[in-house]
Amino acid sequence: MQVNQMQLDALKEIGNIGSGHAATALSTLLQRRIDMSVPEVWAVPFEQIADIIGNMGEPQAVVYVRVEGDAPGKAVFFFPLVSAQIVAQLLFGTDHELDLFDDEMAQSALKEVGNILVSSFLIALTQFSGIALQPSVPALAVDMAGAILDAILLEEGTLDDDVLFIDTQLSGIPQIEGQFIYLPNEGSLKKLLGALGV
Amino acid sequence: MSGIINVGMADYRTARVPDILMTAGLGSCIGICIYDPVQKVGGLAHIMLPTANGSMGGNPAKYADTAIELLVEEILRLGANKSRLRSKIAGGAQMFAFPGKPQVLKIGDRNAEAVEAELKRLNIPLLVADVGGSFGRTIHFDVGSGELRVRTINHGEKVI
DSSP states (O other): OOOOHHHHHHHHHHHHHHHHHHHHHHHHHHTSOEEEOOOEEEEEEGGGHHHHHOOTTSEEEEEEEEEEESSOEEEEEEEEHHHHHHHHHHHHTOOSOOOTTTOHHHHHHHHHHHHHHHHHHHHHHHHHHOOOEEEOOOEEEEEEHHHHHHHHHTTTSOOOSEEEEEEEEEEETTTEEEEEEEEEOHHHHHHHHHHTTO | OOOEEEOOTTEEEEEETTOEEEEEEESSSEEEEEEETTTTEEEEEEEOBSOOTTOOSSOGGGBHHHHHHHHHHHHHHTTOOGGGOEEEEEEOOOOOOOTTOOOOOOHHHHHHHHHHHHHHHTTOOEEEEEEOSSSOEEEEEETTTOOEEEEOSSSOEEEO
């Protein structure tokens, strides 16, 4: 569906509030300062996602949470491997290099980070819109960003020519960087915008 | 000097020897490489879904059942002989496993099936398929030698 400027602004505001909650939750969890960019709302042909996510062949730790409820969608966290390593080490209070590909404890810690971030985002979204939303069990993949992204986009076996998503960068000290994107499903967008009165 | 030509999602490109065609980060998508070993021309398509379901409009390079035929036409235009064409494919992974949820829609597997069926329909022999698994692939295809280099993050690298 086409969205107008007022609707884009409303989505940006959702992103702002939701991602703000998520950044605060991450900051509390890691006991580190976490900053957040002003969210962008992209409504673009899906081919352009590659330019927004960056190098599709680069390995990243990605937590994917399906959002269920009255306006379903997809929430995805991209952590560059260096950042994922730091986050996992902080949570375990260790300096030892963790094997993000195989260490189930490290993987489950990263999933939990994703879970907390997405839950915070959704609580804000629900408060703001009045629409009930729940996160599914988080899934983690440590692999090429593009490979993970295509699997998420194509999960239902369909893909619209245009995709809309809210995009926020998170950054913290030391060297914590992440990208959070939220993609409302096609029908959900209408509901969200309707609930916001735009 | 050989150039490297990047093929994006839902896109296809052709090349002549000594150029290399590449596509990065194939997950459930599939990279289809077709070439004529005598003329040393070929192409690479990066498809995302099995079938366009007859839907007109949109990007035909997105679907196995519309992209491959277009790619073949383009390769023939570079002087390839239809009867000499052969193919290699890679991709079609299942990147996520959700605990407690049956994977009713294994899109990677469905993509691989659709690609293989379409190659068969067009009478193009499929020499080798590196498909499935739960990891991403970046591929480089040398149209001159027909060598397909498949790189992964944690599952090694091979030439098929």
